[in-house]
Amino acid sequence: MEYKTLGQFIIEKQAEFPFAKGELSRLLRDIGIAAKVVNREVNKAGLAEILGSFGQVNVQGEEQQKLDVLADREFISALQRGGECCYIASEEHEEGLDFSSSEGSSEGKYIVCIDPLDGSSNIDVNISIGTIFSIYRRKSSSGRLSEQDILQQGINQVAAGYILYGSSTMLVYTTGHGVNGFTLDPSIGEFCLSHPTMRIPENGNTYSINQGNFVNFPPAIKEYVKRCQEENLPTGRPYSLRYIGSLVADLHRTMLKGGIFMYPESVRHRNGKLRLMYECNPMAFILEQAGGKASTGKDRILEIHPKELHQRTPLVIGSTLMVDMVEKLYADMD
Ligand code: AHG
Ligand code: MN
Ligand code: MN
Ligand code: MN
Numbered sequence: 001m002e003y004k005t006l007g008q009f010i011i012e013k014q015a016e017f018p019f020a021k022g023e024l025s026r027l028l029r030d031i032g033i034a035a036k037v038v039n040r041e042v043n044k045a046g047l048a049e050i051l052g053s054f055g056q057v058n059v060q061g062e063e064q065q066k067l068d069v070l071a072d073r074e075f076i077s078a079l080q081r082g083g084e085c086c087y088i089a090s091e092e093h094e095e096g097l098d099f100s101s102s103e104g105s106s107e108g109k110y111i112v113c114i115d116p117l118d119g120s121s122n123i124d125v126n127i128s129i130g131t132i133f134s135i136y137r138r139k140s141s142s143g144r145l146s147e148q149d150i151l152q153q154g155i156n157q158v159a160a161g162y163i164l165y166g167s168s169t170m171l172v173y174t175t176g177h178g179v180n181g182f183t184l185d186p187s188i189g190e191f192c193l194s195h196p197t198m199r200i201p202e203n204g205n206t207y208s209i210n211q212g213n214f215v216n217f218p219p220a221i222k223e224y225v226k227r228c229q230e231e232n233l234p235t236g237r238p239y240s241l242r243y244i245g246s247l248v249a250d251l252h253r254t255m256l257k258g259g260i261f262m263y264p265e266s267v268r269h270r271n272g273k274l275r276l277m278y279e280c281n282p283m284a285f286i287l288e289q290a291g292g293k294a295s296t297g298k299d300r301i302l303e304i305h306p307k308e309l310h311q312r313t314p315l316v317i318g319s320t321l322m323v324d325m326v327e328k329l330y331a332d333m334d
Contacts, residue, residue, distance in 0.1 A: 003185070003190075003192040003193065004192065004193040005182075005190040005191065005192055005193075006028075006029070006032050006171065006182045006190065006191035006192075006193075007029055007032070007190075009180065009182070009193055010025045010028055010029060011025065013025075013175070013177070023084045023108075023109065023110065024084070024110065024135070024158060024159060024175070026082060026084050027079070027082060027084040027085060027110055027112075027135065027159075028159065028161075028173065028175075029082075030078045030079055030081070030082035030084070031075070031078070031079070031133060031161070031171075032171060032191055033078055034074050034075045034077075034078035034079070035131065035163040035169070035171055035184075035191075036184065036189060036191075037074050037078075038070070038071045038074050038075070038116075038117075038131065038163070038165070039163070039165055039169045039184060041067065041070055041071075041074075042067065042129065042165040042169075043165075052065070052066060052124060053065055053066070054066045054068065054069045056069075058091070058092050059091075059092075059093070059094035059310060060091065060275075060310065062120070064092065064120075065117065065120045065123050065124075067117050067120070067123050067129075068091075068092055068116060068117045068120050069092065070117075071116035071117040071131060072090055072091075072092040072093070072114075072116040072117070074116075075088075075090075075114055075116050075131070075133075076088055076090065076097065079112055080097075080099065083107060083108055084107075084108050084109070084110050085099065085108045085110050085111070085112050086098070086099050086100040086108035086109060086110065086111065086138055086145060087099065087100060087108075087111045087112070087138075087145055087149070087150060088111075088112050088113075088114065089111070089112070089113040089114070089150065089277055089278065089309050090113075090114050090115075090116060090278070091114070091115045091116065091275065091278055091310070092116060094310075095309075096150060096309060098144075098145060100138070100143065100144055100145045101143075101144065109137055109138050110135055110136065110137060110138070110158070111135070111136040111137075111138055111145075111149060111150060111152075112133060112134070112135055113133070113134040113135075113136075113277040113278040113281070113282070114131070114132065114133045114134070114278050115130075115131065115132040115133075115275070115278040115279055116131055117129060117130075117131060118130040118131060118132050118162075118246055118247050118248045118279065119244070119245060119246025119247065119248065119249065121245055122244070122245055122246050127244060127245070127246065127249075128164060128165060128166035128167075128244065128246055128248070128249040129165050129246050129248070129249075130162050130163055130164045130165060130246055130247070130248025130249060130252075131162060131163040131165075131248070132160075132161075132162045132247070132248060132278055132279055132282050132283065133160065133161055133162070133278070133282060134154075134157055134159075134160045134277065134278055134281050134282035134285070135157060135158050135159040135160065136149075136152050136156055136157055136158060137156075137158050139152070150309070151277075151305075151306040151307065151308070151309070152306070153302065153303055153304065153305055153306070154276075154280075154281035154282075154284055154285060154301060154302035154303070154304065155302045155303060157176075157281060157282070157285045157302075158175065158176070159173060159174065159175045159176075160173065160174055160281070160282035160283075160285040160286055161173025161174065161282070161286070162248045162251075162252070162282070162283070162286070163248075164248050164249060164252050166249060166252075168183050168184065169183070169184040170182060170183050170184070170191075170194070170195075170252070171184070171191050172195070172198065172252070172255075172286065173286075174285060174286050174289040174290075176285075176289065177289075178197050178198075178289055178290075179197070179198040179199075179255075179286055179289045179290045180193060180195065180196055180197065180198065181193075181194055181195030181196075181198055182194060182195075183195075195256075198255060198256075198290050199290050199291045200254065200255045200256075200258060200287060200290045200291050200292040200318065200319055201257070201258030201319055202258075202291065202319055202320045202321050203258055203319050203321045203322065204254070204257060204258025204259035204260065204318065204319045204322060205233050205235070205237065205239055205240060205258070205259070206239065206240045206241070206242050206253075206254070206257060206258070206259035206260075207224075207225070207228045207239055207240075207241060207242075207259060207260050207262070207322075208241070208242050208243050208244075208250045208253075208254060208259060208260065208261040208262070208318075209221075209225065209241075209243060209261070209262045209263070209264075210243055210245075210263070211225070211241065211243070213266050213268070216266035216267040216268055217264055217266060218264055218265060218266070218297075218330075219333045220297060220326065220329035220330040220332075220333045220334070221262060221264045221297070221326070221329075223329050223333065224262075224325065224326050224329055228241075242259070247261075247263075247274065247279055247283065251283050251286075251287065251317065251318075254287075254292075254317070254318045254319075255286070255287060255290055255292070258318070258319045259318050259319060259322070260316065260317070260318035260319060260322035260323060260326070261315070261316075261317050261318050262315065262316050262317075262326070263314065263315045264297060264314045264315075264316070265314040269312065271311065271312040271313055271314065272296075272312050272313050272314035272315060273312060274312060274313065274315050275310055275311070275312055275313075276301070276304060276306055276311050276312065276313045277306060277309060277310070277311070279315075280294070280301050280313050280315050280317075281301060281302065281304075283315075283317060284300075284301035284302050284315075284317060285302060287317050287318065288302065291320070292317065292318055292319060292320060292323070293317070293318070293319075293320045293323040293324070294315070294316070294317040294323070295316050295317070295323055295326075295327055296313055296314045296315070296316065297314055297316045297326055297327060297330040298327065298330050298331075298334075301313065301315065301317070
């Protein structure tokens with residue numbers, strides 16, 4: 001079988017940008033290496049002593065799982081070793097890790113926001129989990145980083161991607177020129193191009209939401225969910241509800257099959273639960289690059305001006321026609 005590895009693909013794509021010096025390519029390869037190491041740990045989770053909680057609570061107020069901490073350490077050390085990164089914002093650290101310095105010693109010009117292990121509640125029950133990353137170029141040319149370098153709008157991302165540790169392990173990413181998916185071939189230890197130029201259907205028959213929060217949903221979301229339950233599709237078939245509880249897995253399915261994922265604001269989560277910098281912005285960039293749409297229900301996710309590293313935002317994302325419908329309900333019912 002003819003295959004193209006992630007490394008070959010990155011080099012090929014880089015050739016299209018002769019002025020590029022290869023730093024971003026190197027950064028993406030560093031992430032690919034860390035993903036293989038984390039995948040190895042994920043695959044033996046039941047055997048090695050890495051299930052269960054780590055015994056600490058993170059800045060999110062969540063009980064950290066051992067695999068949260070392991071994945072966090074692995075990606076940070078790979079990014080630090082690679083030298084292309086001057087700052088890392090991680091879900092698992094209250095403050096970002098700043099490798100820039102006044103002497104400008106860090107050559108790295110990229111800022112990485114990362115959710116090292118997404119879907120932690122699924123680790124111990126062997127359901128798909130993931131990693132999400134978002135990459136920006138620093139705005140200032142050298143020296144110490146400023147808030148303007150770090151809290152950039154999602155439209156400034158130079159790359160974003162996710163790793164899905166599922167029935168197979170996939171790495172899906174974009175650099176703003178479409179979305180490509182790579183599947184890990186364990187027999188050669190390489191991510192191989194398996195889903196070139198991924199596109200999301202403009203409509204779908206699946207909606208994805210934690211229905212358990214229904215009473216707390218805003219009116220527009222309640223109305224949309226009710227319509228999904230009461231009205232049939234044009235095909236005469238009912239909508240399906242699919243909700244895994246791992247954002248990466250829910251959105252990978254949504255991208256491949258079409259559909260909509262919603263995590264709205266509610267009484268319990270005033271600004272929604274999902275974090276802007278390392279969950280919503282990267283996934284919004286990917287879904288838009290695949291022809292989909294990502295909004296808060298009112299505003300485009302990628303145009304939100306971040307105010308703080310761990311800020312949350314409501315998220316309505318997926319097939320364009322379905323997101324349009326939710327936005328129309330927000331406009332009519334607000
Ligand atoms: P994380 O494990 O990185 O903290 O993210 C969990 C997120 C996301 O993966 C998922 O879509 C959502 O939490 C599920 O939340 P509920 O359990 O509240 O539905
Ligand atoms: Mn978490
Ligand atoms: Mn997450
Ligand atoms: Mn996480």
